[in-house]
Amino acid sequence: MRRVAIIGTGMTKFGENWDQSYRHLVVEAGIRALTDAGVSGDKIDGGYMGTMASGRLIGQEHVGALIADYMGLNPIPITRVEGACASGSLALRQGIMAVGSGMKDIVVVGGVEKMTEQSTGEVSNALGGAGDQEWELFMGASFPGLYALMARRHMHDYGTTSEMLAAVAVKNHKHGTKNRYAQYQREITIDDVLNSKMVADPLHVFDCSPITDGAACLVLAPMEIAESYTKKPIEIVASAQASDTIALSSRESITELKAAKIAAEKAYKQANVSPKDIEVAEVHDCFTIAEIMAIEDLGFFKKGEGGKATLEGKTEFGGDVVVNTSGGLKAVGHPVGATGVKQAVELTWQLRGEAEGRQVRDAKLGLSHNVGGSGAPAVVHIFKRGY
Amino acid sequence: MRRVAIIGTGMTKFGENWDQSYRHLVVEAGIRALTDAGVSGDKIDGGYMGTMASGRLIGQEHVGALIADYMGLNPIPITRVEGACASGSLALRQGIMAVGSGMKDIVVVGGVEKMTEQSTGEVSNALGGAGDQEWELFMGASFPGLYALMARRHMHDYGTTSEMLAAVAVKNHKHGTKNRYAQYQREITIDDVLNSKMVADPLHVFDCSPITDGAACLVLAPMEIAESYTKKPIEIVASAQASDTIALSSRESITELKAAKIAAEKAYKQANVSPKDIEVAEVHDCFTIAEIMAIEDLGFFKKGEGGKATLEGKTEFGGDVVVNTSGGLKAVGHPVGATGVKQAVELTWQLRGEAEGRQVRDAKLGLSHNVGGSGAPAVVHIFKRGY
Numbered sequence: 064m065r066r067v068a069i070i071g072t073g074m075t076k077f078g079e080n081w082d083q084s085y086r087h088l089v090v091e092a093g094i095r096a097l098t099d100a101g102v103s104g105d106k107i108d109g110g111y112m113g114t115m116a117s118g119r120l121i122g123q124e125h126v127g128a129l130i131a132d133y134m135g136l137n138p139i140p141i142t143r144v145e146g147a148c149a150s151g152s153l154a155l156r157q158g159i160m161a162v163g164s165g166m167k168d169i170v171v172v173g174g175v176e177k178m179t180e181q182s183t184g185e186v187s188n189a190l191g192g193a194g195d196q197e198w199e200l201f202m203g204a205s206f207p208g209l210y211a212l213m214a215r216r217h218m219h220d221y222g223t224t225s226e227m228l229a230a231v232a233v234k235n236h237k238h239g240t241k242n243r244y245a246q247y248q249r250e251i252t253i254d255d256v257l258n259s260k261m262v263a264d265p266l267h268v269f270d271c272s273p274i275t276d277g278a279a280c281l282v283l284a285p286m287e288i289a290e291s292y293t294k295k296p297i298e299i300v301a302s303a304q305a306s307d308t309i310a311l312s313s314r315e316s317i318t319e320l321k322a323a324k325i326a327a328e329k330a331y332k333q334a335n336v337s338p339k340d341i342e343v344a345e346v347h348d349c350f351t352i353a354e355i356m357a358i359e360d361l362g363f364f365k366k367g368e369g370g371k372a373t374l375e376g377k378t379e380f381g382g383d384v385v386v387n388t389s390g391g392l393k394a395v396g397h398p399v400g401a402t403g404v405k406q407a408v409e410l411t412w413q414l415r416g417e418a419e420g421r422q423v424r425d426a427k428l429g430l431s432h433n434v435g436g437s438g439a440p441a442v443v444h445i446f447k448r449g450y
Numbered sequence: 451m452r453r454v455a456i457i458g459t460g461m462t463k464f465g466e467n468w469d470q471s472y473r474h475l476v477v478e479a480g481i482r483a484l485t486d487a488g489v490s491g492d493k494i495d496g497g498y499m500g501t502m503a504s505g506r507l508i509g510q511e512h513v514g515a516l517i518a519d520y521m522g523l524n525p526i527p528i529t530r531v532e533g534a535c536a537s538g539s540l541a542l543r544q545g546i547m548a549v550g551s552g553m554k555d556i557v558v559v560g561g562v563e564k565m566t567e568q569s570t571g572e573v574s575n576a577l578g579g580a581g582d583q584e585w586e587l588f589m590g591a592s593f594p595g596l597y598a599l600m601a602r603r604h605m606h607d608y609g610t611t612s613e614m615l616a617a618v619a620v621k622n623h624k625h626g627t628k629n630r631y632a633q634y635q636r637e638i639t640i641d642d643v644l645n646s647k648m649v650a651d652p653l654h655v656f657d658c659s660p661i662t663d664g665a666a667c668l669v670l671a672p673m674e675i676a677e678s679y680t681k682k683p684i685e686i687v688a689s690a691q692a693s694d695t696i697a698l699s700s701r702e703s704i705t706e707l708k709a710a711k712i713a714a715e716k717a718y719k720q721a722n723v724s725p726k727d728i729e730v731a732e733v734h735d736c737f738t739i740a741e742i743m744a745i746e747d748l749g750f751f752k753k754g755e756g757g758k759a760t761l762e763g764k765t766e767f768g769g770d771v772v773v774n775t776s777g778g779l780k781a782v783g784h785p786v787g788a789t790g791v792k793q794a795v796e797l798t799w800q801l802r803g804e805a806e807g808r809q810v811r812d813a814k815l816g817l818s819h820n821v822g823g824s825g826a827p828a829v830v831h832i833f834k835r836g837y
Contacts, residue, residue, distance in 0.1 A: 064551065086584075115511055115512075116505050116511050118506045118579050119505045122588075123583040124532060124580055125822055127540075127693075127827065128694075128823065128826040129582065131693040132694075132695045132696045132697075132700070132826065137694055137709075138693050138708070139693065140692060142531055142544075142691075143531065143532045145512070145530045146529060147515070153514075153529050160551060160553055161547060163553070164550065164552075166451065166547055166551070189505065192504075192509055192511035192512065200509065306514075306515050306525050306526065306527045307524055309519045322524075440515050440527050
């Protein structure tokens with residue numbers, strides 16, 4: 064396998080983008096990524112696009128073809144991959160495989176979701192399709208409900224508190240104030256979270272990531288030619304994916320994501336690094352409890368200590384590892400298919416030193432953790448400054 | 451890239467499978483494929499699954515995770531790919547890339563769709579998501595309508611007749627009588643087609659493939675170890691994909707699929723063969739006109755002569771190339787995500803000499819042609835007897 068680098072990045076502002084349709088979102092992000100890479104369309108060999116629920120949300124499947132068409136790339140093929148909220152990272156994995164194998168040289172990878180055209184109820188049903196439709200969604204278990212079960216058990220087993228959960232949201236909103244692409248760019252307090260409406264006890268509305276429109280794109284190239292496009296190639300030194308049961312009720316434990324632990328272990332091995340080497344991480348905080356489990360599953364903190372570590376500021380700037388510098392799913396927003404790619408975009412900016420007011424100083428190694436549904440599958444990538 | 455072989459095949463009966471849910475379909479096909487390959491689950495390194503519209507049709511996205519779970523493969527990841535009716539072939543392409551690149555050794559590839567749980571109207575809407583939702587579906591252009599436009603123009607330009615269209619359906623139904631997996635296993639006549647209800651002039655209901663439940667699976671391995679699993683490995687000697695505009699109205703011509711022509715040209719080059727070398731082909735006859743365009747686009751017959759060739763029996767047993775020995779989408783049925791994989795299953799059986807009463811004698815080289823929506827994208831694979 065050849066070494067693979069990111070040579071271009073682009074994203075739209077995430078939010079309620081009423082004036083942009085699905086195709087406009089992805090074209091904007093795609094053109095930004097191509098421009099950033101200094102690559103013209105005729106150099107592109109193919110692409111992979113992550114989208115979860117375009118069929119339910121905008122009545123459009125077949126989005127690979129749509130995007131190839133609207134990006135002006137025909138007859139170059141773009142293929143859609145889907146793995147719920149991990150769709151973006153799965154698209155990235157396919158892109159890495161295509162370039163790494165030598166089958167393709169320059170590949171675009173994207174993620175996009177247009178969520179605000181439907182009612183909240185319909186979006187909730189569509190997202191419920193990421194769980195086990197026969198055994199969860201049809202029984203009334205929506206995603207806030209599933210993550211509330213995990214949170215409640217984590218509180219019971221490890222003494223995690225509502226304040227600790229809230230601290231995740233507070234930190235990510237703080238980071239989001241420095242990110243002009245974020246849906247929410249204002250600070251909140253622990254009291255704001257605790258006093259916000261209860262969605263599924265113990266999760267308040269401010270414990271939940273929002274419904275969002277947005278797209279993000281990357282351009283990949285083999286490492287050996289990356290420097291002819293950019294002075295700052297970012298190498299992808301690990302890409303790992305694992306799966307777990309789709310239904311929460313079938314798991315041995317609901318206070319950790321086994322798939323994330325397995326994927327992380329594989330990724331550390333591929334990159335030949337350990338958790339303490341990671342300086343900056345984008346993790347999947349679809350709910351605040353998810354970030355706490357993530358930083359434990361990734362080995363940044365001992366099992367059960369993620370909440371305490373967050374409350375103590377160990378995942379903020381100046382802490383052991385800076386988590387969700389972008390603002391995470393919580394503040395940047397969570398257009399599900401786009402999130403995994405957005406994480407890679409943020410880490411590229413961090414490792415290039417281009418993260419504006421939220422730069423982790425001299426960061427050389429970053430990690431992304433992207434989860435589908437309630438944790439099957441999980442995808443971990445590790446990125447390294449390649450210059 | 452390593453050479454890649456098919457070492458196992460399996461499929462469910464296609465039809466109105468009221469007693470099988472989505473997950474049961476794919477597990478049945480998957481277990482048959484693993485059994486056929488003599489491979490136990492713990493040897494599998496990963497998988498790719500083609501499904502078009504599970505979100506709309508059964509309320510379930512995230513089907514890669516679902517399938518890994520129900521196949522008992524966790525933590526091995528399975529990734530869903532989607533490209534409308536070409537989803538199955540796109541999954542196969544990802545599997546080939548994974549094995550060919552050396553990233554994985556034994557990979558399962560599947561395709562599945564469960565379509566009969568929804569009303570015909572809802573299925574029609576969901577399938578409409580394979581067209582351009584903003585410019586076609588929302589304007590009332592359903593798929594029979596789009597293919598009717600192509601048929602009418604083909605008739606105008608080349609003198610193709612309704613009898614020629616009907617001859618495609620008659621042939622494929624005849625082949626289907628020999629296939630115990632086919633939805634329809636009875637012969638029809640040209641008069642049956644011409645007297646059947648008009649759906650979208652000039653396409654009668656018997657010019658259209660049906661709504662179907664079904665799944666098909668393959669097991670892939672590198673050629674160099676394939677013989678340790680099977681005495682009859684079938685090598686995949688070409689895999690090519692191209693894209694065209696998603697909306698029919700944007701095309702230069704609507705009597706051919708440009709993406710199919712480009713993909714075919716690439717595939718012939720990869721395999722170093724010409725159209726006349728192909729002995730057996732499975733082509734995408736979602737409507738009868740589609741098969742006529744396919745056999746022209748693939749270079750089996752000159753442009754405009756596909757209808758006449760069909761009526762003259764040149765695509766039947768004993769003809770120049772036997773097309774859709776399985777019965778095609780028309781008689782076997784068209785569970786959209788499964789079709790591309792089913793084509794590969796049929797060709798594997800043909801090249802192994804296991805096609806029962808529909809065997810093309812001593813077939814050594816077969817081709818599959820799988821199309822998404824109205825022709826963006828198209829995927830062509832070429833298979834060769836590897837023993």
